[in-house]
Amino acid sequence: MKQNVAIIDEATDLYPTENTISVDHRAKLNRLMNQSLASAIDLQMQMKHAHWNVKGPSFIALHELFDKAHEEVEVHVDTIAERIAQFGGIARGTVRNSAATTELEDYPASISDGVAHVEAVARALSTFGSGIRNMISEANSLEDAGTADIFTEISRGIDKMLWFVEAHAQAAN
Numbered sequence: 403m404k405q406n407v408a409i410i411d412e413a414t415d416l417y418p419t420e421n422t423i424s425v426d427h428r429a430k431l432n433r434l435m436n437q438s439l440a441s442a443i444d445l446q447m448q449m450k451h452a453h454w455n456v457k458g459p460s461f462i463a464l465h466e467l468f469d470k471a472h473e474e475v476e477v478h479v480d481t482i483a484e485r486i487a488q489f490g491g492i493a494r495g496t497v498r499n500s501a502a503t504t505e506l507e508d509y510p511a512s513i514s515d516g517v518a519h520v521e522a523v524a525r526a527l528s529t530f531g532s533g534i535r536n537m538i539s540e541a542n543s544l545e546d547a548g549t550a551d552i553f554t555e556i557s558r559g560i561d562k563m564l565w566f567v568e569a570h571a572q573a574a575n
Contacts, residue, residue: 442482444500453468456516468523534557
């Protein structure tokens, strides 16, 4: 008995779909979203690293904040990966792929002080947020309001988390 098996198009790296966005635009969006996915997975693990390794007088507040950041970024990872799949793409979400293609700087492994973690987490969130805003522009230029909307929502979430993190370093003098 012969099975109907969808074969990925090697030229576009896409499975066939009835999605009405052009194949060319879906292929470009697929590549861009996989870049965002790699950075999101890296960000997710950086948040967990900070959660595990923070020390100092603000330990419990930062420990919980970084865990919340990890959980929220995990939702963004899933959203990006599912949008890739909706276009017939392959969500390249392995740790190896993410490490090879992330746009984030390496997280400083040896820090423990809460303030140092706040600075490192804020930098990672800011870098990721900048990439997400670029993704919004790219999606708009490729006439894909749906993807732009998804990344706009991600941008709002990252900006809010950045505010929560930076509030730990901001104080009136």
